[in-house]
Amino acid sequence: MPRKLEISRKLQARAERVIPGGVDSPVRAFRAVGGDPPIIVRGVGANLWDADANEYIDYVGSWGPLILGHAFPAVVKAITVAARNGASFGASTPLEAELAELIIQAMPSNEKLRFVSSGTEATMSAIRLARAYTNRKYIVKFEGCYHGHADFLLVKAGSGVATLGIPGSAGVPEEFTQLTLALPYNDPEAVKKAFKKFKGQIAAVIVEPVVGNMGCVPPAPGYLESLRELTSKDGALLIFDEVMTGFRVAFGGAQEIYKIKPDITCLGKIIGGGLPVGAYGASAKIMDMIAPLGPVYQAGTLSGNPLAMAAGLATLRHLRDKDDIYEKLEFNANMLVEGVAEAAKDAGVKLTYNRVGSMFTWFFRKKDGNVWDWTSAEQSDTAGFGKFHRAMLDSGIYLPPSQYEAAFLSTAHSVDDIDETIEAAQKAFKAM
Numbered sequence: 001m002p003r004k005l006e007i008s009r010k011l012q013a014r015a016e017r018v019i020p021g022g023v024d025s026p027v028r029a030f031r032a033v034g035g036d037p038p039i040i041v042r043g044v045g046a047n048l049w050d051a052d053a054n055e056y057i058d059y060v061g062s063w064g065p066l067i068l069g070h071a072f073p074a075v076v077k078a079i080t081v082a083a084r085n086g087a088s089f090g091a092s093t094p095l096e097a098e099l100a101e102l103i104i105q106a107m108p109s110n111e112k113l114r115f116v117s118s119g120t121e122a123t124m125s126a127i128r129l130a131r132a133y134t135n136r137k138y139i140v141k142f143e144g145c146y147h148g149h150a151d152f153l154l155v156k157a158g159s160g161v162a163t164l165g166i167p168g169s170a171g172v173p174e175e176f177t178q179l180t181l182a183l184p185y186n187d188p189e190a191v192k193k194a195f196k197k198f199k200g201q202i203a204a205v206i207v208e209p210v211v212g213n214m215g216c217v218p219p220a221p222g223y224l225e226s227l228r229e230l231t232s233k234d235g236a237l238l239i240f241d242e243v244m245t246g247f248r249v250a251f252g253g254a255q256e257i258y259k260i261k262p263d264i265t266c267l268g269k270i271i272g273g274g275l276p277v278g279a280y281g282a283s284a285k286i287m288d289m290i291a292p293l294g295p296v297y298q299a300g301t302l303s304g305n306p307l308a309m310a311a312g313l314a315t316l317r318h319l320r321d322k323d324d325i326y327e328k329l330e331f332n333a334n335m336l337v338e339g340v341a342e343a344a345k346d347a348g349v350k351l352t353y354n355r356v357g358s359m360f361t362w363f364f365r366k367k368d369g370n371v372w373d374w375t376s377a378e379q380s381d382t383a384g385f386g387k388f389h390r391a392m393l394d395s396g397i398y399l400p401p402s403q404y405e406a407a408f409l410s411t412a413h414s415v416d417d418i419d420e421t422i423e424a425a426q427k428a429f430k431a432m
């Protein structure tokens with residue numbers, strides 16, 4: 001039975017009159033999957049409620065930050081306490097150094113960090129820093145990876161750009177992207193060739209060590225090692241965009257599980273506990289290039305905002321201090337992802353999946369085959385995904401409204417939630 005979304009529809013129409021597409025981030029408009037986007041009014045634990053009082057099991061988790069689920073009590077308490085003391089000062093508070101210390105302990109490739117307000121700001125600033133540090137111009141990024149919406153990073157990007165099937169963005173002059181080399185992901189030979197052609201000119205290679213923005217795509221064995229080797233050999237910096245993977249795939253992020261030490265790390269999402277935070281970090285030698293110590297300028301009125309720092313601290317402390325969190329996430333995510341894949345197989349639906357810890361994607365396929373880069377991701381049956389998405393939504397399961405966005409499991413999801421999701425998938429596949 002389709003869900004009643006009358007109030008959501010009215011609210012969406014109202015928003016469309018004053019906000020482009022009625023949304024503040026394109027994928028939220030559900031254009032890629034069809035159907036009406038539910039307008040969300042509440043989230044608790046693993047559940048969401050929309051304006052029509054429909055309840056959902058949520059696998060978006062605010063696109064990654066909510067590893068502990070919605071309105072996690074310690075996070076709510078920390079935000080409330082911080083808010084009573086004032087929401088913003090545009091001056092330093094003790095919380096910033098405390099959160100920075102905690103992150104540095106978890107990711108020792110960083111000796112210093114700078115907080116910003118979004119992942120986009122983190123990657124944009126990291127590139128500026130890398131260019132200043134190396135005194136070089138070119139950057140390498142990978143097709144289907146998304147590093148926010150800075151002009152020079154909107155080249156063959158994933159996420160909403162891939163979802164909408166557009167090559168980049170209008171309003172970005174060609175000259176602005178001429179120094180960006182977009183190469184296929186998981187292809188070390190392409191990187192080798194680029195370093196040969198642009199020897200001594202590449203400032204940095206930026207990569208999502210586990211991609212989340214063309215759906216979830218893990219690195220092939222040895223791939224990240226080859227990036228580390230090639231960048232070091234040429235004197236370029238290796239930037240890990242761990243906005244999604246930081247504190248998600250492991251407490252120490254992808255750099256912990258793949259044992260690679262990047263030169264610069266970009267963070268966001270979980271470190272803000274659901275509030276707007278980004279950060280970039282590196283060795284003291286690199287970070288001391290930033291103003292006021294060095295010549296690289298970067299600033300922000302709401303950077304290090306005390307509410308956001310408090311939410312991030314409460315989240316990271318819980319992740320650090322509670323036993324077995326990542327083991328349980330691994331176990332439950334495996335049960336969920338394989339359960340749904342099994343249901344697809346039983347129903348004769350062509351589907352493959354990728355999962356690293358609690359981030360995952362079910363790829364609907366036109367032909368059998370796995371997904372390891374953008375070319376293979378692009379061959380997905382997006383119409384099939386749309387049909388599945390609508391059927392799941394009707395059964396109360398809220399998935400990312402795009403084949404090219406990763407889904408996330410939180411510690412709040414129970415085995416009952418997972419069983420209910422697998423049952424909904426069985427029903428959805430039968431109807432396909």
Ligand code: HOZ
Nearest residue numbers: 025027028063159160213
């Ligand atoms: N591009 C974002 C995730 N990769 C979507 C953010 C949002 O719509 O909130």
